[in-house]
Amino acid sequence: xxxxxxxxxxxxxxxxxxxxxxxxxxxxxxxxxxxxxxxxxxxxxxxxxxxxxxxxxxxxxxxxxxxxxxxxxxxxxxxxxxxxxxxxxxxxxxxxxxxxxxxxxxxxxxxx
Amino acid sequence: xxxxxxxxxxxxxxxxxxxxxxxxxxxxxxxxxxxxxxxxxxxxxxxxxxxxxxxxxxxxxxxxxxxxxxxxxxxxxxxxxxxxxxxxxxxxxxxxxxxxxxxxxxxxxxxx
Numbered sequence: 001x002x003x004x005x006x007x008x009x010x011x012x013x014x015x016x017x018x019x020x021x022x023x024x025x026x027x028x029x030x031x032x033x034x035x036x037x038x039x040x041x042x043x044x045x046x047x048x049x050x051x052x053x054x055x056x057x058x059x060x061x062x063x064x065x066x067x068x069x070x071x072x073x074x075x076x077x078x079x080x081x082x083x084x085x086x087x088x089x090x091x092x093x094x095x096x097x098x099x100x101x102x103x104x105x106x107x108x109x110x111x112x
Numbered sequence: 113x114x115x116x117x118x119x120x121x122x123x124x125x126x127x128x129x130x131x132x133x134x135x136x137x138x139x140x141x142x143x144x145x146x147x148x149x150x151x152x153x154x155x156x157x158x159x160x161x162x163x164x165x166x167x168x169x170x171x172x173x174x175x176x177x178x179x180x181x182x183x184x185x186x187x188x189x190x191x192x193x194x195x196x197x198x199x200x201x202x203x204x205x206x207x208x209x210x211x212x213x214x215x216x217x218x219x220x221x222x223x224x
Contacts, residue, residue, distance in 0.1 A: 009152065032210070043202065043215045044155075051211065090154060092213075097162070099145055099170060100204075100213055104154035 002027050004093045006103035013110050019078040021106050023065075023091030026072065033074040034092040034100070035065055044090065050074065061085070086110045114138050118203050118216035125193040125223045133188040133219050135203030141214075143206040144186040148172065148199040149218075155202065161186055193223045 007022035025031060032051050036044040048059025055067040065076045074091060091103040119134045137144065145160035147170075157170030161180040175197060177189040186205075190197060203216040 006154075034213075043217050045215075046212055049211065092155075094210065097143075097210060099157050099160045100206075101157070102147070102155040104152060 002093065002095060002098070002101055004091050004101050004103040006089075006091050006106050008106045009104070010107045010109070013081050013108070015083055015110055015112055016080045019076070019081045019085070019108070021076040021089055021091075021108070023074045023076065023103060024072050025074065025091075025093045027093060027095045029095050032094045033065075033067060034094075035059065035063070035074075035076050036090045036092060036102075038088045038090065038105075040087070047076070047089075081108070081110050083110050083112060116203055116205055116214050116216040118201075118219050120219060121217065123219060123221050125190070125221065127193060127195060127223060129190075129193050131190050131193065133190075133201055133203075133221070135186045135188065135216060136184050137186075137203075137205040137214070138184065139205060139207070139214065140183060141205035141207055142183065143208075143210070144180070145170070145204050145206075145213075146176070146178065146186070146188045147202045147204065148197075149202060150199050158188065158201075190221075195223045197221065198223045 003026045034049045035047040048057045050057045050067045058064045090105045092100045116137045142163040146158040147155040156172045159178040161167045201219045204213045206213045
């Protein structure tokens with residue numbers, strides 16, 4: 001079955017530290033990949049998405065992700081996190097017109 | 113433009129009661145879906161619909177019914193609530209080219 005896995009359950013970083021959250025997928029064909037963020041008490045918001053073309057995707061709020069087909073990975077990165085980045089981050093994937101499948105999420109806590 | 117609207121935002125049910133979670137979108141999207149979010153489990157697909165009159169099961173459909181009589185509405189029915197259905201429920205719709213999923217604000221359901 002198609003699946004998306006996130007390596008880290010909870011990440012704690014100090015402000016200004018660099019961030020990398022792992023995401024792997026198991027799709028065999030053409031895959032669409034997404035990163036969503038959920039701030040406390042809110043709904044999911046799209047950070048960035050990959051459909052085709054440049055494997056380095058830039059999103060909102062300084063986030064970026066790199067699609068590495070050979071590694072089945074789509075890791076999320078940010079050079080310098082802020083306290084306001086504290087949230088839960090979800091990787092999701094889809095193949096064709098199938099429903100979005102989500103990873104289990106990574107909770108990011110940024111401390112001063 | 114309201115996007116995806118879910119009601120109610122909060123609900124407490126007694127075991128065995130039934131209820132309907134409402135979801136409406138005003139973007140004329142054909143594709144809609146229901147997810148439940150549980151700690152450490154990410155978002156799991158309950159049911160989805162690719163258009164009026166067409167629905168299909170997701171990963172965790174047991175105990176839930178859906179129907180899609182109009183493009184705008186996609187209600188989720190709990191037939192006989194159980195404590196295991198305590199969760200946060202999100203409705204989503206996707207644009208025709210499937211480039212993004214838009215989420216409602218969520219319904220926090222507690223079954224006692």
